[in-house]
Amino acid sequence: MGHLCLEGNLAEIFVLIDEIGVVAENGNESADMSIQEQGASAPSASSLQRFLIVTISGRYLALDAGSVEGVLTIAELEKREDLTMQGVVERTVSLVMQLGNADVPTHPTTRAVLLTDRRTRGSVRVSDVHGMLEIQQSQILPLPPQFSGVERDWYQGMILFEKSVAMILNPAWVLEAHEGSDVGQGRETLCLPVDAWATGVSDGRTC
Amino acid sequence: MLRTGEKGQREGTHSPWNCVVFSVGGRRLAVKTLQVAGISPWKPSIPVGSRTPFITSVVRQDQTVLPVFDLASLLRLHVQGSHPLCLRIKHPLGDMVMCIDEEVPVLHTLERAAVQAYRGKDLPAEGSYANGLDEIPILAISQLGSCMK
Numbered sequence: 001m002g003h004l005c006l007e008g009n010l011a012e013i014f015v016l017i018d019e020i021g022v023v024a025e026n027g028n029e030s031a032d033m034s035i036q037e038q039g040a041s042a043p044s045a046s047s048l049q050r051f052l053i054v055t056i057s058g059r060y061l062a063l064d065a066g067s068v069e070g071v072l073t074i075a076e077l078e079k080r081e082d083l084t085m086q087g088v089v090e091r092t093v094s095l096v097m098q099l100g101n102a103d104v105p106t107h108p109t110t111r112a113v114l115l116t117d118r119r120t121r122g123s124v125r126v127s128d129v130h131g132m133l134e135i136q137q138s139q140i141l142p143l144p145p146q147f148s149g150v151e152r153d154w155y156q157g158m159i160l161f162e163k164s165v166a167m168i169l170n171p172a173w174v175l176e177a178h179e180g181s182d183v184g185q186g187r188e189t190l191c192l193p194v195d196a197w198a199t200g201v202s203d204g205r206t207c
Numbered sequence: 208m209l210r211t212g213e214k215g216q217r218e219g220t221h222s223p224w225n226c227v228v229f230s231v232g233g234r235r236l237a238v239k240t241l242q243v244a245g246i247s248p249w250k251p252s253i254p255v256g257s258r259t260p261f262i263t264s265v266v267r268q269d270q271t272v273l274p275v276f277d278l279a280s281l282l283r284l285h286v287q288g289s290h291p292l293c294l295r296i297k298h299p300l301g302d303m304v305m306c307i308d309e310e311v312p313v314l315h316t317l318e319r320a321a322v323q324a325y326r327g328k329d330l331p332a333e334g335s336y337a338n339g340l341d342e343i344p345i346l347a348i349s350q351l352g353s354c355m356k
Contacts, residue, residue: 059253059254141272144265144272144273144274144300144301144303145300145301146259146262146274146276146298146300146301146303146352147255147257147259147262147274148259148352149257149258149259150258151255151256151257151258151259154256155255158265158272160267160270160272163267164253164267165253165265165267165272167255
């Protein structure tokens, strides 16, 4: 089925990532790409966090591995009827970037990352899946305090990735922030495109 | 590119103000040198889809990620030149950067008597000074962002 499951095909996801680039940019300590050196300085498991790195319209985003169920193509996603029978809310979230960037096209081969929390499942269409990045908790950068709007609910921090920055998405926001818009559709199971990023566009530019 | 001499500059009641004068969209603006952390070539910013007015992206400088204050948007202007500059400023919440025109900023020493209240309301200013017929506002860095809600 091609389901890139975290449990079963973790190694496959690791292979996807450009290890050299990650180590070069983040340092050997920060980008531990599954090869743990046998030494006293190895970071404790509790201090490590794993993120799935994806791009949407050319921008890096990081998704907490704990909230990622897997990666499917859109075609595969549409065939997954089992999820829609479990009484959970499921929605397809389109994280459209602002500033005129195009949405991720919905070709059958377009990938979607399956996210879940206890109550909700959802999928996010992405342009690319780069792989799993393991870093120390201390290397997660906080969102600068100058960002004082609702975006503080969207992001859990930032990661230096390659020569850019990956924003760590808050999966709870992705899955739950749009529940209100889905209510009233009269369907127990929903699979709705939610233009999440468009709701974040700042159009009030007056002091 | 342009570094400020942070040591030895004190602000007394009558001491002159040392300013960096730069331009955005051709408009001249000033900021106190004490509030300038550096000037470098501009690198493309990374949008984050923020709703904070005028702070909607970040730039990466080595291992640091800094928020971008979009001064050009505040002034409803467009940065001029194909090689814009990055003005890094010291904000109370942490350093921020602004994209400014490619015209190289200049240092300017201002006698306190020349500082007057800024008459405009388009940006937060500590004051202004006259340069010919132009009124050059001196940015109130600490108010950038916070006054725009």
